[in-house]
Ligand SMILES: O=C(O)[C@H](O)COP(=O)(O)O
Ligand SMILES: [Mn+2]
């Protein structure tokens with residue numbers, strides 16, 4: 001124990017034994033909603049998850065996974081993987097990036113910090129480039145924050161601004177990109193009225209350009225580099241609105257996957273390549289899909305693709321995206337300090353941990369789980385296994401994804417008895433849900449359910465315990481609804497497919513032969529959320545949770 005009285009040592013739980021293998025299963029994008037034709041989870045055959053639900057209320061319940069329960073600004077904010085896994089792993093609710101940026105913009109502190117002062121030095125002789133996701137989704141970025149940033153730099157001496165847009169259609173409705181570009185163009189026109197040379201310089205769909213994650217496909221980042229830095233892309237337009245409208249008119253085009261484009265002047269010259277002396281800000285607050293571009297902009301030694309020309313720039317992230325890598329070096333807003341996560345506590349108390357997912361969600365059960373920290377706490381006690389995801393496809397083409405392989409790895413880890421906690425993320429409901437393909441999402445949910453069954457069977461064999469939950473909703477509702485809950489129709493009478501997450505609560509189930517008699521969900525934490533899960537899991541490993549953690553969801557009744 002240090003002089004402050006702090007200790008990593010967890011007290012023994014008075015009733016719950018140690019040494020049981022605990023499987024911690026996170027179904028990504030798996031919320032609870034009434035059955036109907038747009039609820040892919042209800043439509044799919046999910047016998048395993050259905051049987052868990054029969055354990056309600058003692059072994060199955062719902063927890064909150066959106067809004068303030070996960071540190072987001074308002075109850076209208078849907079949950080997402082970052083805040084969901086942060087809460088699951090850290091056991092406390094931290095004000096998250098979205099909120100911290102809001103506060104920094106409202107107080108003006110964002111314009112006084114080290115990061116802003118650093119990029120400001122380029123304002124006199126260079127261009128300020130803003131790169132990020134253009135939508136009001138609030139998952140990775142928010143349009144109103146970009147607007148305030150533009151206004152703020154305009155008031156602080158910027159002479160030339162170029163915005164490199166990434167269209168969304170994943171956290172917001174497909175087709176909404178057009179309206180967001182119009183709004184941004186209005187704002188840029190206002191800056192021009194003030195004598196600032198402000199334009200959109202390039203663009204592309206977020207899943208095709210720049211916003212890859214966990215190094216699944218560096219080509220995505222390269223396409224962005226080519227357009228943003230080199231000013232090269234297969235499509236050239238003189239105006240961004242025309243670009244987005246034209247590219248969207250192609251068969252099967254959608255906002256998420258628009259090809260890269262650059263904006264050129266009347267002579268065909270790109271209006272905003274990034275050159276020596278410029279400043280760059282990536283304005284997304286969320287980390288996972290900014291780490292790769294941050295590396296490409298910041299690292300001197302970089303071999304993931306040929307950058308061709310590496311401009312000498314001042315670069316800042318909206319936030320620091322990786323606390324362990326200190327990436328990037330400069331940022332406008334400090335990230336939440338997510339410390340003392342359950343992963344770190346458990347490892348420091350000797351709990352041997354195995355974590356696994358496929359690439360697209362691998363960082364969720366490692367990096368996000370551990371408070372946006374990469375790497376192991378103790379490589380002797382931990383093993384993190386990444387199964388390579390398919391790349392270059394949309395996941396409705398392969399809706400089963402790697403669920404089976406993840407489950408088999410988890411099963412083997414459980415049966416090996418080398419680990420006390422085996423933690424996985426099953427991506428299907430979420431990744432296929434984001435494609436908006438209802439049929440494929442039903443297949444995806446079935447595959448996830450089969451994977452859960454494999455893991456629970458292994459837990460049965462070793463006398464262990466399982467915790468099955470989810471990080472936020474997605475596949476349980478695939479249609480945009482009006483306030484009364486009725487599906488919204490577009491002008492041509494078609495339903496509007498919801499590709500995004502939802503505001504729904506998620507299930508949590510506990511069980512397995514290792515659960516001692518009397519363990520059940522308490523009924524005095526009705527508003528429990530994802531942050532209550534960490535204390536629950538710590539208890540199931542036989543320890544008391546740290547006193548400042550959100551309360552456990554379980555109790556041991558005297559039988
Ligand atoms: O990044 C994404 O894929 C979406 O914006 C959010 O999905 P996730 O929070 O489940 O990763
Ligand atoms: Mn998720």
Ligand SMILES: [Mn+2]
Nearest residue numbers: 029430431434
């Ligand atoms: Mn998602």
